[in-house]
Amino acid sequence: MIAMQYSLVLPADYDMSIIDRRIRDRGPLLDGFPHLRFKAYLAARKQDAGFASGENLYAPFYLWDEPEGIDAFLSSPGFAAVSRDFGWPSVQTWLVRHVELTANLAAATFAARETVPIAPYSDLASQRDSAVAEAKSAIAAGALAAVAAFDPTKWMMVKFTLWPNLPELVRETMQLYTVGHISLPNEL
Template sequence: MIAMQYSFTLPSDYDMDIIDRRIRDKGPLLDGFPRLRFKAYLAARKQDEGFASSENLYAPFYLWDAPEGIDDFLSGPGFAAVSGDFGWPSVQTWMVWHSDIAANIGTAKFATRTIRAVPPHSDLAALRAASIAKAKSASKAGALVAFTGFDPTGWRQVKFCLWPRLPEFTAGVDAGQTYTVGHVSLPASS
């Protein structure tokens, strides 16, 4: 498996209802896309109460069964349309260290994502084990998806979760970026 995300930063006065309509209208088009484990259509708004973002964002997150799925999507009409409308994004990818996916993933309403730098000469095995333990803990806390991955090109790790409701974070815990989920595309068999 391999994960992927790209993000579009939108102007502070951008009408985010446009993004909501886009997700509502185009989200189901990726339902059943070959090699796609899931795609979470994510948005963040500067004015969201309780977890306001520093920017307005449209930032889909994908989990693919195989790299060929990324190639098929990025080479296809869906990505051509979104990059034509919003610009040519940098596409981040992560190798999968661990992924728990609940059967009711389609009920997700919120997502959290934290990206951290991996310091040089880190004990990667220990970092992976700690990341997997945190993902399993998120699953026990109610996450519908608890994913952790690693990018050896940029030396970064990611933790991504989908939630049925906004999780509570204790003081001193970095929630990273919080998003609302507009739609979750799933394989045809789900």
């Protein structure tokens, strides 16, 4: 599995209802997309209810079963439309270490993403074990999904969770988002 995200920083005075409408209108188009485990359509506003983001963002997060899914999406008219409307984004990818998904994933209303550097010469096996334990702990605390992944080219780890409500444990290193839609495979 591969996790993927691009984050589009929007002007401070951007009308975020445009993003809400885009998610509402186009979100279902990726339901059942080949090799997609889920896509979380995410947004953050400078001033969101209950939490503040430093910027206005549109930042969808994807979990792919196969790399062919990433290629198909990035080559699609949908991604071409994103690039045309907002510019050519930098697409981050991470190799997935562990995933926990619940049956009611579509009920997510909030997401949290934390990226942390991996120190040189770290015990990667121990970090993997800790990431698995943290993912399981997040699910036990009420998360609907928990993804632990890493990028060995930049030596960064990402921890991504989906929640039915605003998560209680929020750290300064986390970016919080509202979830507008979750695209899932047809069989889920």
